[in-house]
Amino acid sequence: MQASTVGTPTAGHNGTIFLAIELSQKTWLVTLHSPDRDRMSRHKLEGGDHAGLLELIEKVRRRAAEKLGSVPRVASCYEAGYDGFWLHRLLEAAGILNLVFDPASIAVEQRSRRTKTDRIDGELLLRTLMAYLRGEPRVVRIVRVPSVAQEDARRSSRERDRLVKEQTAHTNRIKALLRLAGMAVGSPRRGNWLHWLAQQRDWQGQPLSPYLLAEVTREHARLMLVREQLAALEQAEAAPASAVPAATAERRDLLQRLKALGPAFATTLTNETFYKDFRNRRQVGAYCGLTPSPWQSGGIDREQGISKAGNPRARLKAIELAWLWLRHQADSELSRWFRTRTANAGKRARRIAIVALARKLIVALWRYLTTGLVPAGATMKA
Numbered sequence: 001m002q003a004s005t006v007g008t009p010t011a012g013h014n015g016t017i018f019l020a021i022e023l024s025q026k027t028w029l030v031t032l033h034s035p036d037r038d039r040m041s042r043h044k045l046e047g048g049d050h051a052g053l054l055e056l057i058e059k060v061r062r063r064a065a066e067k068l069g070s071v072p073r074v075a076s077c078y079e080a081g082y083d084g085f086w087l088h089r090l091l092e093a094a095g096i097l098n099l100v101f102d103p104a105s106i107a108v109e110q111r112s113r114r115t116k117t118d119r120i121d122g123e124l125l126l127r128t129l130m131a132y133l134r135g136e137p138r139v140v141r142i143v144r145v146p147s148v149a150q151e152d153a154r155r156s157s158r159e160r161d162r163l164v165k166e167q168t169a170h171t172n173r174i175k176a177l178l179r180l181a182g183m184a185v186g187s188p189r190r191g192n193w194l195h196w197l198a199q200q201r202d203w204q205g206q207p208l209s210p211y212l213l214a215e216v217t218r219e220h221a222r223l224m225l226v227r228e229q230l231a232a233l234e235q236a237e238a239a240p241a242s243a244v245p246a247a248t249a250e251r252r253d254l255l256q257r258l259k260a261l262g263p264a265f266a267t268t269l270t271n272e273t274f275y276k277d278f279r280n281r282r283q284v285g286a287y288c289g290l291t292p293s294p295w296q297s298g299g300i301d302r303e304q305g306i307s308k309a310g311n312p313r314a315r316l317k318a319i320e321l322a323w324l325w326l327r328h329q330a331d332s333e334l335s336r337w338f339r340t341r342t343a344n345a346g347k348r349a350r351r352i353a354i355v356a357l358a359r360k361l362i363v364a365l366w367r368y369l370t371t372g373l374v375p376a377g378a379t380m381k382a
Contacts, residue, residue, distance in 0.1 A: 015068055016133070017060055020125030021053070021078040021087070022118045028053065031122030033130070034060050036067040040123065050090055057096065077129040079103040080143045088145050099129065104309065105141035144276065153244050154271030156237055158313070160264065163230050170223035177216050181208060189227060194220060237267065248275050251369050258368075259379045260321070260328035269321065273314040273362070274369055281363040289315045290359040306355060315358075322358040333376035334360055 015035050022029040028045040030053065045052045057074055065071045075097045078087065091098040106128055108114065131139045167189075174188045181202050186193060194217060201207060208216065251274050255266035278284045285291045288311065293304040308315065326335050338357050342350045364375040374380070 015064075015070065016073045016075050017057070017064060018126055018129055018133075019057070019074070019076045020122050020129055021076060022122045022125065023047070023078055023081065023083050023087075024118075025082070029118045029122050030056065031119075031126045032056075032060060033126060034064050035072055036064040040126065042119065042122065050087065054090075054094055057094075073097065075099075075129060075133060077101055077125055079106075079125070085145045085151070089148075099132070100143040100145060101125065101128065102141040102143055107139075146275065147245070149245050150248065150271075150275045153248060153275070156233060157264070157268040157271045160230065160233055160237075161268070161313075163226055163233065167223065167226045167230065170219055170226060174216055174219050174223065177212060177219070181212065183208070188220060188223060191224065234264075237263070245275075251275075254369055255365065257380050258329075258365075258375075259381055260324045265317070265321070265324075268313075269317050269365075272311055272317060274366065278366060281366065284363050284366045285359050287311060287314060288318050288359070288362055290318065290355060290362070318358040318362045319354060322354050322361055325357070325361055329375075329378055332378045334364065336377070 017032065017034050019030055019032040022031070024047060026047050028047055028049065030043045030045060032041050032043065033039075034041075043056055045056070057076075061072060061074060074095075076091055077099045078101070080100050080102060085100065088098050088100050106124065108124070128140050132142075171188050175185045178185050183200050183202050186196055186200075190196075197216070198207070207213070248270055252266050252270040255261050255269060255274075256263060261269070273284075273288065276287065278287070282291070286307070286309065289306060289308045291307050291309075293307045295302050295304050325332070326338060329335055334357060337360075338353055341356075342353050345353070361375070367373050368375060
């Protein structure tokens with residue numbers, strides 16, 4: 001995401017139609033301001049009715065063109081959320097300047113009980129859009145929309161993470177059910193585990209009760225299905241994929257050259273973080289939500305911790321990578337910094353320091369991918 005400070009269009013919008021789209025599953029509320037009228041108008045559409053939206057825009061454009069003598073431009077906006085970016089691509093393809101807003105960056109009233117309706121939200125979005133196009137600094141943050149290929153490439157890594165969680169959940173459920181009967185667990189992830197289970201006996205020398213055995217059997221079947229899908233997904237990732245953008249594939253291969261980064265982890269880190277082009281290290285830290293959040297007012301000056309904004313998956317992988325880095329890159333400069341910082345420190349201090357290491361490491365990897373500068377003291381694979 002980027003703040004509206006550089007490259008913001010500041011002129012040429014006097015004859016522009018502005019519209020803000022408040023999206024929901026049932027209805028879309030379009031708040032519109034046309035240069036041929038001095039007031040806002042609102043139009044309600046069915047949720048997902050993109051044809052009706054384009055028809056409404058064209059109708060207002062024709063009406064304004066008859067009065068102004070020239071065809072006005074159209075600028076639209078909506079908040080990033082459930083609908084993703086398909087609507088943005090549709091509007092851009094129709095020749096409409098569209099901006100996707102970060103909802104958390106829009107200023108709202110700070111009353112304890114502020115009024116919130118779709119009508120008020122639509123007006124706020126429209127005023128924010130107009131202020132942004134006037135060039136007001138830092139009025140809102142704009143989401144950088146990934147390409148279709150970039151968005152599709154990260155599906156496999158996200159699906160893999162979900163499948164790994166489901167596999168762990170099914171395994172833990174089977175273990176818990178067997179512990180209720182006081183029986184050994186063995187290795188539920190093996191294909192012949194049910195045959196092994198049929199030979200087991202509880203403390204009375206009895207096999208599993210019929211209903212408990214049936215539940216465990218169904219749970220094991222779901223576990224095997226997840227493991228089959230995981231294996232198929234790993235085979236698909238190992239095969240050469242022409243759909244992956246060349247720049248993304250190159251960065252993934254560069255990450256795999258570093259010790260501590262395997263194929264799955266490098267793919268996830270690239271698809272979640274390094275598919276973007278960051279301008280500076282602050283943007284890298286902010287995207288992962290690892291930047292500090294100070295609270296300063298008058299004589300008050302305290303730190304609230306990291307912002308936790310941006311991509312939560314990227315933040316999770318950055319912190320996980322920090323622990324892996326300490327294990328596999330023990331002689332690197334960042335690992336030595338961590339050990340010096342946490343010498344004779346408790347668990348809480350180590351947890352705080354690992355977040356700082358994650359921020360330093362993710363910035364170092366960004367420099368490595370963009371400039372070729374290997375992190376100091378890092379070991380490369382043979």
